[in-house]
Amino acid sequence: MRRERDPLAVGRVIGDVLDSFTKSVNLSVSYNNREVSNGCELKPSQVVNQPRVDIGGDDLRAFHTLVMVDPDAPSPSDPNLKEYLHWLVTDIPATTGTRFGQEVMCYESPRPSMGIHRMVFVLFRQMGRQTVYAPGWRQNFNTKDFAELYNLGSPVAAVYFNCQRESGFGGRRR
Amino acid sequence: MKGARAEKDSYAEMELLFGQQLDPLGNNDYEHTFTTIDNGGRISAMRHGRRVPKLNRPPDQRKALLRALTTQLLKHGRIKTTRARASAVRKYVDKMITLAKDGSLHKRRQALGFIYEKQIVHALFAEVPERYGERNGGYTRIIRTLPRRGDNAPMAYIELV
Numbered sequence: 001m002r003r004e005r006d007p008l009a010v011g012r013v014i015g016d017v018l019d020s021f022t023k024s025v026n027l028s029v030s031y032n033n034r035e036v037s038n039g040c041e042l043k044p045s046q047v048v049n050q051p052r053v054d055i056g057g058d059d060l061r062a063f064h065t066l067v068m069v070d071p072d073a074p075s076p077s078d079p080n081l082k083e084y085l086h087w088l089v090t091d092i093p094a095t096t097g098t099r100f101g102q103e104v105m106c107y108e109s110p111r112p113s114m115g116i117h118r119m120v121f122v123l124f125r126q127m128g129r130q131t132v133y134a135p136g137w138r139q140n141f142n143t144k145d146f147a148e149l150y151n152l153g154s155p156v157a158a159v160y161f162n163c164q165r166e167s168g169f170g171g172r173r174r
Numbered sequence: 175m176k177g178a179r180a181e182k183d184s185y186a187e188m189e190l191l192f193g194q195q196l197d198p199l200g201n202n203d204y205e206h207t208f209t210t211i212d213n214g215g216r217i218s219a220m221r222h223g224r225r226v227p228k229l230n231r232p233p234d235q236r237k238a239l240l241r242a243l244t245t246q247l248l249k250h251g252r253i254k255t256t257r258a259r260a261s262a263v264r265k266y267v268d269k270m271i272t273l274a275k276d277g278s279l280h281k282r283r284q285a286l287g288f289i290y291e292k293q294i295v296h297a298l299f300a301e302v303p304e305r306y307g308e309r310n311g312g313y314t315r316i317i318r319t320l321p322r323r324g325d326n327a328p329m330a331y332i333e334l335v
Contacts, residue, residue: 010317039319041254077251077334078301115250116331162331164254 007038013160016071017083017120017143025064025094026056027123027157036121041162047119050087050098050107055123055157057094063126064092065152066101068119069143075114081139086110086119090132104134110163120160124152227262240266245290247314248298252333260316260332267334271313274302309335 008014014021029036031051036042055064066089073084086108092101110119124147132150135141147153210216229236243263247253248270255263270289273281277299285295306313317331 012315039317041319072251075251077249078297079251116252116254 008158008160011039011118011160013071013118013120013158017069018122018155018158019144021154021156021158023157025123025125025156026054027121027159028054029121029159036159036161038159039162041164043166044109044111044163045166047163048109053089053098053121055092055094055096060093060095062094063090063129064094064101064156065090065124065126065132065150066092066098067122067124067143067146068107069122069141070110070112070117070119072112072115072117073139076117077115083120083141083143085135085138085141088132088134090126091129104132105138108138112163112165114165116162116164118160119163120158122155123157125156127151227258229258229262241288241290244270244288245294247332247334248289248294249291252331254319254329254331256322257316257318257328257330260330263332264314264316267314268311270298271302271306274298275306277303 004010006014008018009020029051031042031047031049034042034046036051053066055066057064066087067085068087069083069085071083072079073081085105087103088105089098089101089103092098110117122143130150135146147155229239231239239259240263243253243255243259244266247263247267266288270285273285282295282299285298286292289295289298313335315333315335317333319329319331321328
């Protein structure tokens with residue numbers, strides 16, 4: 001039987017984007033009432049607007065940072081812009097959602113041009129209320145270095161979904 | 175065990191015992207590993223002796239399908255297809271990457287004869303030595319996913335490691 005059962009490890013999110021961690025906070029991301037589960041497939045038209053994110057935890061004084069990256073930019077066969085930062089929200093109190101946080105980098109809807117991209121949501125726990133500065137550009141973002149830089153430690157939750165360009169001309173309809 | 179009684183409850187009982195469907199036309203004896211179907215063919219639960227995945231196609235179409243799938247996989251890096259096709263195409267993708275690892279002109283021309291697009295072969299020969307230089311084999315990964323809506327075909331993502 002396969003040794004790894006964790007969808008994040010099977011989909012190589014742990015490995016490409018993150019290191020192994022233990023999940024401690026519930027993270028639920030939903031686009032238009034459709035909940036994102038690991039490895040599910042969503043179309044770009046469904047993810048145009050920012051999702052509704054709810055985090056668990058129990059202490060309202062604990063703050064969290066949510067990062068959304070695409071490790072397969074511009075194409076999974078040649079990810080030289082890896083990773084591409086789509087969304088960055090900080091100072092989210094536990095048990096609430098991203099509406100209560102501070103949006104450091106506004107949501108950019110995924111527009112994969114080639115191949116099937118994984119879009120990863122990562123949740124970190126902050127030490128206190130800190131100012132996180134937005135990086136100068138979205139591409140070549142490194143989640144591990146970012147966590148190292150702002151002392152966020154290892155992630156507390158992660159989820160990912162797949163997204164590919166909707167078939168325009170010449171594409172095969174599913 | 176039970177004889178060939180064609181009563182519903184005995185089949186239900188045997189189903190509960192063995193957890194599998196029993197074909198009323200085939201043999202009821204649980205020792206046999208294969209069932210017989212109408213036209214006389216045999217279906218086994220194991221892969222014994224099956225060398226080539228036929229993919230329900232004649233040989234020329236099969237070759238074209240595998241060539242097309244490897245071309246697209248090398249081009250896009252990750253594709254979504256049926257599980258049978260994904261596991262059939264692994265061999266050819268590994269062969270192409272092995273040709274690129276060698277890098278000589280003869281191998282390049284062999285690759286050009288298989289892959290449909292020239293650019294992809296040249297890009298492959300350029301980047302494979304640094305990307306897969308240390309990896310010995312196993313250049314792909316298959317991740318199973320939800321079945322396709324139209325015909326419930328089991329699907330899988332296949333991606334270059």
